[in-house]
Amino acid sequence: MEQVRKWFLENRRSFPWREGVSAYLVLVSEVMLQQTRASVVIDYFNRWMKRFPTIEMLSQATESEVIKLWEGLGYYSRARNLLEIAKEIVSQYDGRIPDTLAELLRLKGIGDYTAGAILAFGFHKKSVALDGNVTRVVSRLVAFEKDAKKHANELRQIVYDLLPDREPHIVMEGLIELGATICAKNPLCNLCPLKENCIAYKKGIATTFPILPQRKPITELFRLVGCISFQNEYLVKQGEKGKIMASLFEFPYIDCEKDLILSCSQKKLEQLLEIQLKLIAPLQREKHHFTRYRAHLFPFHFEVSSKREILGYRWVKKNLLNTLPFSSGHKKVLTQL
Numbered sequence: 001m002e003q004v005r006k007w008f009l010e011n012r013r014s015f016p017w018r019e020g021v022s023a024y025l026v027l028v029s030e031v032m033l034q035q036t037r038a039s040v041v042i043d044y045f046n047r048w049m050k051r052f053p054t055i056e057m058l059s060q061a062t063e064s065e066v067i068k069l070w071e072g073l074g075y076y077s078r079a080r081n082l083l084e085i086a087k088e089i090v091s092q093y094d095g096r097i098p099d100t101l102a103e104l105l106r107l108k109g110i111g112d113y114t115a116g117a118i119l120a121f122g123f124h125k126k127s128v129a130l131d132g133n134v135t136r137v138v139s140r141l142v143a144f145e146k147d148a149k150k151h152a153n154e155l156r157q158i159v160y161d162l163l164p165d166r167e168p169h170i171v172m173e174g175l176i177e178l179g180a181t182i183c184a185k186n187p188l189c190n191l192c193p194l195k196e197n198c199i200a201y202k203k204g205i206a207t208t209f210p211i212l213p214q215r216k217p218i219t220e221l222f223r224l225v226g227c228i229s230f231q232n233e234y235l236v237k238q239g240e241k242g243k244i245m246a247s248l249f250e251f252p253y254i255d256c257e258k259d260l261i262l263s264c265s266q267k268k269l270e271q272l273l274e275i276q277l278k279l280i281a282p283l284q285r286e287k288h289h290f291t292r293y294r295a296h297l298f299p300f301h302f303e304v305s306s307k308r309e310i311l312g313y314r315w316v317k318k319n320l321l322n323t324l325p326f327s328s329g330h331k332k333v334l335t336q337l
């Protein structure tokens with residue numbers, strides 16, 4: 001693995017979470033990087049560290065504060081978990097992030113990958129962080145013929161055996177970087193430091209690895225979104241606890257057909273809210289991806305002639321809407337108002 005170490009030290013990309021080492025910094029960056037590209041995470045990470053430079057400061061935050069900082073990054077349970085972890089570490093571990101796998105795995109939302117990454121990069125232990133990138137590199141390196149998800153423990157052992165005893169974290173991070181930049185979906189094998197040892201490359205079958213189970217298909221959703229105003233206030237709803245959009249704000253909406261028939265859908269929305277809507281203007285359509293859904297939003301500006309309280313909803317002054325954490329699709333709609 002000396003080739004990977006050398007290659008990584010010469011080619012590593014610079015990211016804010018790679019400047020200086022602390023287990024807290026690794027914890028925050030690794031949770032942010034789950035399901036999200038590094039280039040997207042940079043600004044969020046910098047803002048987060050400015051607001052919560054220590055785990056103690058994070059532990060004193062409110063849920064709305066962390067959700068607001070996370071706004072647009074998606075998978076909001078990650079932000080709520082980070083807050084819970086911070087509270088637990090301050091109360092149970094005197095503010096010090098634990099350095100054993102068993103203790104880390106007991107923390108909310110911390111799985112094998114994140115725990116392995118914290119041990120490797122936060123504590124420089126010989127530890128495996130098996131993410132999608134490493135799975136791809138190692139599956140190709142050894143031509144791993146089994147389902148890489150089902151047999152992840154076997155892959156973890158292979159990676160562990162590849163790590164040197166001296167500064168194992170450098171090779172571990174090098175394998176992640178290699179998967180992110182060279183051994184990508186379409187691998188650039190000519191540039192790869194492992195090409196002499198790579199079985200899949202030598203056999204010309206690199207892209208057949210890793211072997212993964214079929215993904216669940218994306219479900220398309222079509223929604224009429226009502227930006228309903230009375231004077232300078234708009235009607236919004238906060239997602240309920242335990243639901244997919246928990247804590248996030250959205251405008252009222254109803255599911256509709258792909259080919260929206262405005263009059264029908266408007267009527268349904270009126271029935272849902274028990275109010276009469278006056279159409280002011282259509283807004284620009286927006287798309288929004290979350291978990292395994294793709295929502296097509298058809299937003300319209302409506303007005304009501306009198307204000308009434310509606311169970312589960314609240315009226316918010318237009319200039320305060322921006323201070324609330326919105327789901328990313330409805331955030332796009334909000335910018336049009």
Ligand code: SF4
Nearest residue numbers: 183189192198201206
């Ligand atoms: S030689 Fe190609 S397939 Fe093998 S690890 Fe390198 S980039 Fe991946």
